Amino acid sequence: MTAHSPREQMILAAMSLFQREGYAAASWRRLVQESGAPWGSAYHYFPDGKEQVGVAALEWASQNVAAGIAQCFPEGGRAADGIRKLFAGSAAQLAKSGFTAGCPVCTVALETAPQSQALTKACKNAFALWQQTIADGLIRCGMAPKNAETLAPVILAAFEGALIQARVAQSQEPMRACGAQIARLCD
DSSP: OOOOOHHHHHHHHHHHHHHHHOTTTOOHHHHHHHHTOOHHHHHHHOTTOHHHHHHHHHHHHHHHHHHHHHHTSOTTOOHHHHHHHHHHHHHHHHHHTTSOOOOHHHHHHHHHTTTOHHHHHHHHHHHHHHHHHHHHHHHHTTOOHHHHHHHHHHHHHHHHHHHHHHHHHTSSHHHHHHHHHHHHHHO
């Protein structure tokens, strides 16, 4: 297990709290307590406070989710199989969390856009990266670039909507059903 610096501990705690409870519920004091980081290091690494750690958490989540998306679409694979893997894998992770760990980016976007320009920009960048990662995956699987670029935002929108529905229903079914239908588009 990798030891994390106090800065990384704060980022990971913020991301986890955003997933489970949203941005507003993650007070500065709670972020510090959840991370186990000393108070002094919190202000040292994030002198601008909660919004600054929020942006860092969104950037971290963005990169890690993109890496997970990319793994669903191996070179020479089938696009439909990649879609099924993406939706089913995320549904299983959501169930494993007891349906508490949703998308940290979506949660923050719903709460803070457009009031916080910094958080809105970080959410916009995350969604753009995920769309591009999906498009790149579809292309790796043999889809024409124009079709992949057109379909990627639809896939991401369907994914986020299905994730919210699955969390509310406390069931994997909305994600699995949506993934199966999107996969049909790719067959």
